[in-house]
Amino acid sequence: MGVTMISQMLGHMNFGRTIAALWLPHGDSTFSPGVQFLWDFWYWISVFFTVLIVGLVVSFSIRYRHTKDRTIAENSPSHNNSLEITWTIIPFIIVMVIFALGFKDYMNMDSPPANSYNIHVIAQKWSWTFVYENGAISNTLYLPVNKPVRLNMTSKDVLHGFWIPDLSIQRDVVPGRVMTTWVEATHPGKYILQCAEYCGDGHSEMRANVVAEAYPKFQHQIVAAANIFEENGKPLPLATVGKKLYVTLGCLGCHSVDGSKGTGPSWKNLAGSKEVLTNGHSVSVDYAFLKTMITHPGRVLIKGFPAGVMPSYGSRFTGKNVKNLYAVVWYINSLSKYSNKASQPPVPNESGGAEPATSSKAAAAPATVAPAAAVKAASPVAKVPSGPKPIPLHVLGAKLYKSLGCIGCHTVNGQPGVGPTWKNLAGYPQKLTTGKTVIADYKFLRTMILDPGTMDVVGVPAGVMPNMYKYQLSGKKHPHETKLNALIWYINTLSNRSSKATQPPVPDVPAVK
Amino acid sequence: MTTLTGNNFGDTPVVPAKPDNYLTHGKTIGSWLLTLDHKRIGIMYLVVGLLAFFIGGMLAEVIRTQLLVPQGLIFHGTGSVASSYAAYRYYNQVFTLHGIIMVFLVLIPIIPGALGNFALPLLLGAKDVAFPKLNLISFYLYVVGALLAILSTVLGAVDTGWTFYTPFSIQTESYVVVMVLGIFLVGFSSIFTGINFMVTIHKLRPPGMTWFRMPLFLWAIYSTSLIQVAATPVVGITFVLLMMERVMGIGIFNPALGGNPVLFQEFFWFYSHPAVYIMILPAMGIVSEIIPVFSRKHIFGYEFIALSSLAIALIGFLVWGHHIFVNGQSAELDAVFSFLTFVVAVPSAIKVWNWLATMYKGAIVLKTPMLYALSFIVLFTIGGLTGVVLGALSEDVVLHDTYFVVGHFHYVMMGGTLIGFIAGLHYWWPKMFGRMYNERIAQWTCVVLFIGINLTFFPQLMVGADGMPRRYASYLPMYQPYMIVSTVGAYIQLVAFLSMAGYLLHSLFRGKKAPVNPWGGGSLEWETSSPPPHDNFETTPSVGDPYDYTDMVFDPVTNGYVRTEPQQVPVAAPQAH
Incomplete structure (x- = not known):
């Protein structure tokens, strides 16, 4: 154990990086040069004063050391107002300069430019989801290079912290409101987004990859991300899609697939099994039960698991997104030896299933459009x-x-x-x-x-x-x-006082151009 | 006034220790538990505080051990992500408890509670604090609060972090209400102590001790008390609201009920930032006492040090918003908080320069209390300078909630408050227990502790600047080198603390008898025997300049300092200095 640990440690040691990291990571956003400059300014002032103070402590302790011949202090004044004022004014001026520089850059960080590309960031225990202007959804944050991006962030449960050190941005994501920040990556690169605000069990693993790419490539990425039901143009079995969703929607934070204990029930052998609820009733885990548990988690509770932990996925599994529900339930079924007709979704797992097929065609549509048009796909x-x-x-x-x-x-x-x-x-x-x-x-x-x-x-x-x-x-x-x-x-x-004045200027007929 | 400053035995000179002292005055357990003697209450605070520090310290060692490997050495999963998260919950409970114990049961109460209670009336030449019974109540509120904190841990622990941020603290299944109730009681203990000390300093100063002739420790304690009395009620109310939110769902902090989670942060930091000064000001006061005594030289810039304490206390009330720059409060508000944060940095700098000027041309004795005071200056300088960069708005955006912040506040809290406390403990130890400790071992322990603290916390500054967030049970492998060094530092600290426990316990039973004035201090506590009698002073001590050491010589017979010409200052005629 000792030997493996040491070799493991040495494997990760990168001494060059360790020494260089006295300074901030080299930032790749338009904010980074300002942050770096102020950091350096502060850093050298701090080095100067630390060396000065430690130097004085050490040299006084040696030079004025109490000895047999030196039992009392030399005569020297016990106050000096001009000296006091000097060492009040100098630190004051220095900190005011630091304040002004920090303030200037911060005001810039606070105001997203009007021509920003919008990305909606959804934070939840313990995953990040990004929604793009074309409706694409991904768990990797794709950023266009040299284009300001406005991040509109919401949290589904508790506080989270959106933080990309290499791009010099951080903002808390507060539930109940939309938090915004913005960033402009200056060149292509791969970075890591980490949750900075403590959010519970999986806080330390709440990461996402960040990929900054130049424009055409960025568009390809988000178009590909829009369609999880296909791979290389071929439709995937729903259970495979469900496995992806298990990761991307963050289910893995609480539900294991190998039977080990987590915050929520393990998905291993769950479908088709019998479970006891907190109200004492015993139920068989069929499709309807799984659907309720996913879309309205508060309604029923399996005995032995805490209430109020499971986030409500709501619209991610209903309406036009119902195929996500089929995919996840198929995945849960694929993990269970008790899987039966009743526990399976009403559509077949194979990609040929009638309803998923139309849906996947609709989802696949943007992929066939030229990238430039894809960004404007939401017509x-x-x-x-x-x-x-x-x-x-x-x-x-x-x-x-x-x-x-x-x-x-x-x-x-x-x-x-x-x-x-x-x-x-x-x-x-x-x-x-x-x-x-x-x-x-x-x-x-x-x-x-x-x-x-x-x-x-x-x-x-x-x-x-x-x-x-x-x-x-x-x-x-x-x-x-x-x-x-x-x-x-x-x-x-919905109103009995609807009138010409309250109705939109277009008639209530099927939407056509 | 003479009745308050002790029994007046007329011309009797200062006498060496008599057989009866406060430690032997009453031998039953009840005589301790129900005592109204400020010295005994101080000792009880010391015992409970050190016990809490031991628990908090061991939790810190658990934290550091966990972080030796990226996936966690103690709490880690069995392969699946879900099992890791379930294991990380225990780590979260550990760092939460570490924070709560260290902040609310150690850093805030220990200097005022233990050293303040013991020394404050002695420094004033008084018999006791103004309200001895309130003092005892305040101690028991502290004990009951601490017991509730332990109860909540036994019941099932808390995993919110010591900051109890909503809505997590509303949603978590853990025992938040019990824990918060405990802290609420500790808060009242703090308020009562503050009131008691303020009244004592106002009313029980002996004739001749004007405000500007008080020892600087009293200025520091006075400023601290001001914050305790004015700020603590706010956190009390906040915690009551949090309990109501959890139990009744009143919808003040819970966004699901239309509440505002950021409001909790504002309330919380309105107390908890001034609380930082509750922790650091008394430590600065101790350092201001020790540096002149061990430099054998009058303190430099007395008025500036005294008034800077008051300035820190007052401006300290206006900077709480700097904890929440990235939570979405308006940028203009952030700017105001940032500006005031820089303003409050200046008085701390003033103190450092004055301490250095005091050492200049002194005759410096590097005994243990002085070594700790010098460690304080160095560690506090690093802590303070790292605070400056965090106060700059654009830099805070990249450093907020990282290990840089963890490193920064540990330099201030451990390198500042705790080292200041240890300095004071070593300084007043002979007076408290009438025994000396092994000087040589104590000096080496200080050196080892200094190295340990820097090894622990400097890598945390580096790894934070490099991008590691705080409160992480697991981390990316690239951060591991820093984490290993930091953990080694924590183990070195453990060795130093075990050594300290060893030689201090040894001193209690086997230590050499302490003289009246082992260090040559000029304030009044050094005029009574070690340990002091139940009533503190056999004779009314005369008030002079507490930082005047010119007429003191070392007496090799008693191993202590004596005055060559005892200060005979008429009580009504203040001595000029």
């Missing part, structure tokens, strides 16, 4: 996931209500939530925190969805509504605002 024409048949806007709105996550805060049945219920919202008066009362018309609804910070409705917490929807629903990439209109149409169908 104004509503892509309806369930098939080619066009549907009215308000039906699309009802789907978006779930897939965009509105469902998390807004109810449609009049029940109170974090945000106002959509039942009887359109056309009704709304009291603002400014004291004014306005009617919830089309303009009001549009502003509240796109720029939630501009008005606050009384009784609704400020700053909770994400402000990223303006990038997903409006702006240059979405000139027709089809999805936005779909949502507002949906809100109108």
Whole structure:
């Protein structure tokens, strides 16, 4: 054991790196030169003062040492105001210079340029997920080189810390709000993102790879990342896709696949087995049970496992993403000797399964488009996931209500939530925190969805509504605002005061150009 | 006033130790547990505090041992990721408990509680603190709080980190409420001690001891008390809110209920940053006492040192936001906090220059307390300078929550507060127990500890700048060299502390009898016998300049210093200096 440990240690030792690391890692973002300069400035000032102080302590201790001949101190003054003022002023000036330099760079770090590319960062125990403007999802952060990237970050559970030391950026990800930061990589490279804010059991393993690439290559990467159901153009069996999702969605943090104990039940021999719930009932783990456990983890609890730990994956497994659910449940089935018809998803595992096939075709579509167009893939024409048949806007709105996550805060049945219920919202008066009362018309609804910070409705917490929807629903990439209109149409169908003023300027008919 | 400063026996000269002293005054266990004697309460604080330090220290050794290998040497999985995470939870509990014990049960209470209680009335020439019963209550609140902390650990431990950040601390299954209740009680202990010391310094100063003739340790304790009284209630309320959030779901910190998790951080640091000064100011006070005594020279710049303590205490209230630069508070607010952080750095620098100027042209005796005081200067300098770069906004973005921060605050807390405490313990040890320790072994122990601390924490500064985040149960293999050196340093520290425990215990039973004034100190505690009698002083000590050593000579017979012409200052006529 001793020998292996020592040889293991020597294997990792890299003395050149150890000595060089007295300085910061060589940064590769536009922030790095400023950070590096101030670090060096501080570093040499610190070396100077440390050497000075240690030198004085040592030399005084030797030179003025108590000896037989030197039992009392020499006569010297016990105060000197001009000396005191000098050594107050000099440190003050030095720290003010450091303050000013740090402040200047920080203000730059705080203001993302208007032409930034947007990436949505989702942090959860204990994985990172990145969503790109074309809808691609990946667990590796792909960054374009020489293009500012605005990172809109949300957490599903607790605080996390988004930190890439080599790119000189860090920001906490606070649940309940959208945190933003930005970065511009200056040349291609591979880096590591580590979680810096303590978040529980898997904190130290909550990493992601970061790849900065020049533009065409960056686009290929995110297009490839958009499609997990295929490899080299060939569809994969669902269980294989499920295995990927097991890693990328972070399931592996709590669920083992070899029967060993974790925070959640092991997936080994889970499907088809019998489990006892906290309410004493015994159930057989079939497809319906697994589906509930994944999409609504709070509803039922298996005995012996803590409540409230499993994050709600919600829209990642429902609606147009239901194929993810099939994939994961197929993977769970592939790990179990008790797997049976009842525990398996309603579609076959093979890539030929009817429903996954259409879905995978839809997901594969961007791969066939030229890369330049792929970035703009999210076109104004509503892509309806369930098939080619066009549907009215308000039906699309009802789907978006779930897939965009509105469902998390807004109810449609009049029940109170974090945000106002959509039942009887359109056309009704709304009291603002400014004291004014306005009617919830089309303009009001549009502003509240796109720029939630501009008005606050009384009784609704400020700053909770994400402000990223303006990038997903409006702006240059979405000139027709089809999805936005779909949502507002949906809100109108829920109200008995819907009128011309509250409805979008386009009719509620299937979205066409 | 004379009744407060001891029995007045008229012309009786200062007498050597009489058979009865505070240690032998009452021999039953009850006479200790229910004592109102500030010295005995101080000793009880010392015993409990050192016990807590032992537990916290052993947890630190567990942490360092775990980090010898990247995947974790003690807590690691059996192959699957899920099993690793389950194992890492134990590591998280260990570092949480280490932090809580060291901060709330050692660093904050130990200097005021142990050394402050013992020395403060003696330095004032007083019989006791102003409110002896409150003092005892404060000790027991500390003990009950510590027991609750242990109870929560026995029940199932806490894995939140000592900062209890929400919403993790709301969601975790661990015993947060019990632990937080314990800290809440320790907080009240701290408030009571602060009130007691402030009143004592205001009301029980002997005639002739004006504010600017107090020993500097009293200025430091006074400034500390100010923070304890004003800041601790805030963390108390915060912890009550946290308990209510967990038990009742009031929705103040929990984002799922519309609460704001960042609000908790603001509340927490509103106390916990000033708390850093609760820890460091008394240590600076001790160093300000030791340096002049062992340089045989008057302290340089008395007023600047005294007022810098007060300045640190006051400005220290306005810098809490520098802990949360990257949590999304507005950039303009960050700028204000950064600016004030740099302002508060200056008074600390002033103290260092004044200590050095005190040594200049002195006659420096490198006995153990002085060696620790000099270690303090060096370690605190490194701790302070690394704090400067963390205060710079753009640098904090790349260093926040890394091992650089861990290294920085251990240099300040261990190299500063703890070394200051150890310096004070060695300085007042002869007075406390009437026994000397083995000087040679103590000196070597100090050297070994100094090396151990630097070996432990300097690599942490380097690995943090290189990119390793804190609170990691496992890490990337490229960080391993630093981690190994750091762990070796921690083992060296353990050797030093075991040696210290050995020679101090030996001194208790076998040590040479201590003289009245072994180091030649000029403040009042050196005028009474070692150990002092129950009532502190046989005669009313006369107040002079506490840093005047010109009329002292070493007496080889008693192995201590005596005044050639005892200060006979009329109580009403302050002596000019």
